[in-house]
Amino acid sequence: MRFLNDVLPMRALLRGAALTAALVRGGMLVLAVAMGLLVSGCASDKDDTIPPDEPAEKIYNEGLTLLRRQEPEKAAKRFEDVDRTHPYSEWARKALLMTTYSYFEAGKYDEAIGVGKRYIALYPGSADAAYAQYLVASALYENIPDITRDQRKTRQALDALENVVRKYPNTEYAATAKRKIEVARDQLAGKEMAIGRYYLEQRNYTGAINRFKVVVTQYQTTRQVEEALYRLTECYMAMGIVGEAQTAAAVLGYNFPDSSWYKDAYKLVQSGGAEPQENKASWISQAFKKMGLG
Incomplete structure (x- = not known):
């Protein structure tokens, strides 16, 4: 599920001698992080003891070196050293952001979340x-x-x-976030479908309808909605509520005429001696009209 190139083009930045700002083209994110110039020196990842007067920029650049060597977890620890030994400095602020990124790269997502939230709380502007x-x-x-x-x-x-997306609508961050939003919404819709199918198998039609209704009313732009409309057709036919079954099938056919789920819904309604026909007053029809899909 991870789109690394959409997250941060940091690896490309770390190959250079200066780390001030970068514009990443081709749909990747824009990263503008004032990092200062790299100071020559090697990362001391073997010795965790920090001399009391060790300059912040030296520790910071050792973290960058570790990132270049693709050792993000060690880099995160080094950036944390900056925050611990030089708190409230500009280097500490930069290091806090780099700690967040390093933990993310290391797959330490809980740690990245914790440090990132701290950065936002300390430096909201x-x-x-x-x-x-x-x-x-x-x-x-x-x-x-x-x-x-x-x-x-x-x-x-x-x-x-x-x-x-709401706070930074015109940024590359928002553009990438929108793609991930669709995946997350589909995941939530998929969960509702899984529970709905379980209820359907148990012949708990009311419980199943309630779950499929969530998908139809809240997750219409996901790939789950076609099956949800078919399952509603199935539930209503099983309950003898033919009018709602006809509406579900008709709305499915109108919005997704080439869907295999519509073909199945059409056959199911026909087997009951009816045809797909939309009742404009049905909640199903109204739900799709609100979205401009019906």
Whole structure:
């Protein structure tokens, strides 16, 4: 589920001698992080002891060196040293953002979320606050669980991604967040479908309808909606509520005429001696009209 190139083009930046700002083209994110000039020196990843007067920029650049060597977790620890030994300095601010990125690269998403939220709380007006919020949202996105599990983390990721779009609508962060939002929404819709299918198998038609209704009313732009309309047709036919079954099939055919789910819905309605026919007063019809799809 990870789109690394959409997250941060940091590896390309780290190959250079200066790390001030970068514009990444071709649909990738724009990263403008004032990092200062790299100071020559090697990262001392073998010795965790920090001399009391060790300059912040030296520690910081050792973290950058570790990133270039593709050792992000070690880099995160080194950036944390900057924050610990030189708190409230400009180097500490930069290091905090780099710690977030390093933990993200290391796959330590919970750590990235925690550090990123701290950056946002300390520096909400920073030019890099947008990037920090995007990193937090992306880390939450990477924590999205399997469809069989509780989807609380998916909702958290969706909220964070929508927050990026709302606060920074004209940025590359927003453009990439929108793509991830669609995946998260599809995941939530898929969970509703899985529960609905379970109820349907148990012949708990009311319970199944309630789940499929969530998909139809809240997740119409996901790929799950076609099956949801078919399952509604199936449920209503089983309950003898033919009018609603006809409407579900008709709305499915109108919006997705080439769908295999529509062919199945058409046959199912016909087997009951009816044809797909939309009742404009049905909640199904009204739901799609609100979205401009019906």
